[in-house]
Amino acid sequence: MDSYDRILVATDGSPGSRPVQEHAILLAQLSDAVIHALYVVDQRFPSATEYDMVVERMETQATNALDAVSEAAKPHGISVTKHLRRGVPHEEIVAYADQYNIDIIVVGTHGRSQIQRFIHAGSVTERVVRTAEVPVFVTRIRPEDDPASTGSGTIRLPGVEL
Template identity: 45%
Template structure:
């Protein structure tokens, strides 16, 4: 049923909780985990003289984030593919899912409600749930 499981990562601790579920699914279905970090295009707002340094730092952060997923997958005996891309996060995640032929996307949510939810409208997870063409497995990771 699941041959390819996408785990978008931002390197936060919440990803660890999401990854537990993704790795369990991968073990149960002999699937490959795809770890993806998206460098948010907001770096384009940085001053020209700061932009290259900012992109390099974000790329390093992304490589570290996908490496952490790869290490956990290796420890679990699960095949893994990693990628770091630039773009609008939810669009890049959906594009990757289509290109890689993933069967399910696993993501975390903070489970915000009320005013706190209103302050964070347009979350990446919410946009993925609304626009994905494959199932999205959402893990409540609470507040960090």
Template identity: 40%
Template sequence: MYDDVLIPTDGSDDTRRSIEHGLALAAQFDATVHTVAVVPEGPLGTLEDESAVSAAQRAAEYVAFEAKKRDVDVVTAVEQGVPHEIILKYTDEQGIDAIVMGTQGRTGLDRVLVGSVTERVVRMAETPVVTVRLTDEIRIDDEAEAERLAREALADRGDDGETPVADDLHQISGTWLVPFETDTGTLRARVDGVTGAVALESVE
């Protein structure tokens, strides 16, 4: 029924549940997940912000990481333009069978039913669109708290409590990514913003 499932993402907390739902749908039907992160254009077609490019890349990489954990095939894309237009174009070009989206995101104010980008996609897409509202409360919303939990996990495995943090500590889809520079290379802690659970992984 579904061979290709699209999960648009901007890395905001609101995408957490849509990513989980989209990956579960893809796993059930042995489908390929596509994820597209859009760098919005500002006035005169310029980038909204240079940092938006790296943020979009991180958002797409997060979905890819979660897909691989579940043995789901994944295709990632980072595009520049008007978000709903890019999502609709990608859907048509890639033959997407279903789109899974959160009801809010970077676009700001919530509309009556769904966020403005999702609203446009629902209204204009010929492909089925599944909308998912964020229901989990993000408890770890502070960078210092995320680092504290990550350091506790490091200490539990015997690492030095003074291990320096790399410069790019950031949050993607409700998960904090805290990289540490250790004697054996870069180690990244993934701190779940809802549960506070920490997973450690080596970064190649």
């Protein structure tokens, strides 16, 4: 396995994003790396009348999501840098990885079928995988944590406890 010094975990704060955090923490433990937690407020859906309220709500959600990553990493002695960006999620994730010399990106997916992917015109995860210059670790979001997903559980490595 390559050694990673800087791991980027992109989070949306959903209940199912816990496995994404767990994998980032696991990689950080194995590599003695720091984690960069990133939440992107999606600004592709402006609503002239409610825009400020929507963005404010999303920024509150972002703060909670970033704090959750930090709190999950704390018992393991892993340093977490929290970042909030505004823009198109996949573009901001890739730009962040380039700007901060990230070694690997950890993201989650709901495990949609081919037809669902076509209907949704590609997910954020798929676009990150296609455009990132660094490796992208994709983990499925657990169905028991997020009813909208169809994925399986997380992978555990022997001797590494989370």
